[in-house]
Amino acid sequence: MIASLLTNLLGILVFLFIFWKRLREDYSPEIIFKTAFNILVGVLIGFLVSFKFAPTWFLWIAFLGATIGLIFGIFRLRIKFYETFEAIIISGFPWVSFVFLLDSVRDSSLSSFLAFIAILIFVFISYYLDSHYKNFTWYKSGKIGFAGILTLSLFFITRSILAIFGINMLSFVVLKVEAIISAAAAFICFVLLFNLGRIKE
Numbered sequence: 001m002i003a004s005l006l007t008n009l010l011g012i013l014v015f016l017f018i019f020w021k022r023l024r025e026d027y028s029p030e031i032i033f034k035t036a037f038n039i040l041v042g043v044l045i046g047f048l049v050s051f052k053f054a055p056t057w058f059l060w061i062a063f064l065g066a067t068i069g070l071i072f073g074i075f076r077l078r079i080k081f082y083e084t085f086e087a088i089i090i091s092g093f094p095w096v097s098f099v100f101l102l103d104s105v106r107d108s109s110l111s112s113f114l115a116f117i118a119i120l121i122f123v124f125i126s127y128y129l130d131s132h133y134k135n136f137t138w139y140k141s142g143k144i145g146f147a148g149i150l151t152l153s154l155f156f157i158t159r160s161i162l163a164i165f166g167i168n169m170l171s172f173v174v175l176k177v178e179a180i181i182s183a184a185a186a187f188i189c190f191v192l193l194f195n196l197g198r199i200k201e
Contacts, residue, residue, distance in 0.1 A: 005100045010041065011095030016092035027079065028064070035073040038116030059096075059171035060181065081088030082196055090130070093123045093151075111169045118158065126151040145196050153189035156182045180199060 016036055024031045036057060041123050046065030050058040097119035104113035129147035160182035163175045172178045 003102060003106065007053075007098050008095075011072035011098045014094045014098075015040075015091045019087050022090060023084065026083065031077050031079065035070075035077055035079055035084065038072050038076075039066045039069035042066050042072075054171045056171075060173070066120065070198055082143065082145030082149075082192075086145045089148035089152050090126050092193050093126065097123070106180070111167070115169055122151050122155055143196050146193065149193050149196065153186045153193065155191065156186035160186060 015031070019036050020029065020032050023035075025106060027035075040188075042065030043064070046062035047058060047112045050061040054061065067114045070084060070088060073084065074081055083147075097116050100112045100116040100119060102107050104116055126147050159172070162169065163172060164180060165181035166175060168175060173181070
């Protein structure tokens with residue numbers, strides 16, 4: 001219990017730092033941390049609901065809570081969707097990796113350790129894309145959000161493929177359901193990317 005609390009506290013601190021760093025040039029610290037607070041409250045409520053009613057759904061319910069917190073920030077604080085959503089993705093991946101690392105150590109879980117490594121790879125991909133996306137001639141809009149949303153879509157595709165092949169992991173629901181939900185989430189991400197690509201500077 002203590003290890004879980006410390007791990008999530010570390011994850012929250014890393015999340016806050018990266019989230020602030022990603023948005024500091026566009027928004028005041030007050031707006032950034034109010035938005036982060038809304039997102040974290042959504043995640044916390046999601047965790048509590050999943051812990052009480054659906055433990056295996058914790059990742060999806062927490063993600064839903066974060067999304068609701070983001071939507072609240074969009075309407076209340078007038079923040080932009082794409083750049084803030086990308087900030088959530090890039091700052092959230094390290095937090096998720098800590099959760100997998102803790103599970104791999106606590107339960108000697110090879111699958112969780114491999115998931116931890118995979119998340120680190122996604123972190124690298126997101127930062128690589130973020131540094132180079134403006135050089136992609138086929139990405140005409142040049143708008144912020146490409147790196148985070150593409151990385152998230154790859155994350156969901158990977159989850160769907162693993163579920164299809166019957167590989168169960170921490171945060172997976174019933175495999176057939178997981179495959180469908182992750183594929184649907186990846187599709188939504190590609191729709192967001194398509195819409196983002198049509199917006200010209």
